[in-house]
Amino acid sequence: xxxxxxxxxxxxxxxxxxxxxxxxxxxxxxxxxxxxxxxxxxxxxxxxxxxxxxxxxxxxxxxxxxxxxxxxxxxxxxxxxxxxxxxxxxxxxxxxxxxxxxxxxxxxxxxxx
Amino acid sequence: xxxxxxxxxxxxxxxxxxxxxxxxxxxxxxxxxxxxxxxxxxxxxxxxxxxxxxxxxxxxxxxxxxxxxxxxxxxxxxxxxxxxxxxxxxxxxxxxxxxxxxxxxxxxxxxxx
Numbered sequence: 481x482x483x484x485x486x487x488x489x490x491x492x493x494x495x496x497x498x499x500x501x502x503x504x505x506x507x508x509x510x511x512x513x514x515x516x517x518x519x520x521x522x523x524x525x526x527x528x529x530x531x532x533x534x535x536x537x538x539x540x541x542x543x544x545x546x547x548x549x550x551x552x553x554x555x556x557x558x559x560x561x562x563x564x565x566x567x568x569x570x571x572x573x574x575x576x577x578x579x580x581x582x583x584x585x586x587x588x589x590x591x592x593x
Numbered sequence: 594x595x596x597x598x599x600x601x602x603x604x605x606x607x608x609x610x611x612x613x614x615x616x617x618x619x620x621x622x623x624x625x626x627x628x629x630x631x632x633x634x635x636x637x638x639x640x641x642x643x644x645x646x647x648x649x650x651x652x653x654x655x656x657x658x659x660x661x662x663x664x665x666x667x668x669x670x671x672x673x674x675x676x677x678x679x680x681x682x683x684x685x686x687x688x689x690x691x692x693x694x695x696x697x698x699x700x701x702x703x704x705x706x
Contacts, residue, residue, distance in 0.1 A: 484636075511691045521680060523637070525693030535691045570636050576690045579625035579644060584636035 483507050484585035486571050492591045501556045501588045503571030512554035513572040529554050530576050561592045605703045612673045614700045616666040616683035625686040628668045632679045678704045
């Protein structure tokens, strides 16, 4: 029954490491997103993909690289992790139409030590 | 800059009361608005949405009101229950398919028995 799933749920790592977060949706959507939620719970878009093509790339360091192997998956790879990358990362998906609801995954809590 | 904001960061109510959570937006071109509920440790969960050609929309125990004249959005929860305790976000969507949601800062609703 899981609609949008993310792994891992928790990720604790050292500064300088490289890590990946995976996202999968089984809703049949063709657009997927990554959002970052900071310690004050503010949610902000990072990337969006439609059918494996990048359509939004906000001002995000190029240490962050999204990869979409197919339209049901959007993974986020982060190189050279920094303390400021600690946050909760949410994947979301929607249909590719104007004014479509976005459905969110459970989040990945990243802590960089 | 333009943003979606909320009037109050916290709201405390008694069980059974009606709750009203407010949100102001600044972009008159926004055409789609969504309310999300985020419980502790979970991702944002869709509650209700409204398009700019509507003033009011009702769901189960929830009502969203849109006042385009003053660029104001509100979420009304009838007979608030302890399970309604969460952070509530308004979000707006501007324009084309696949575009990001712009989130407000969130209101924490606390319901006491």
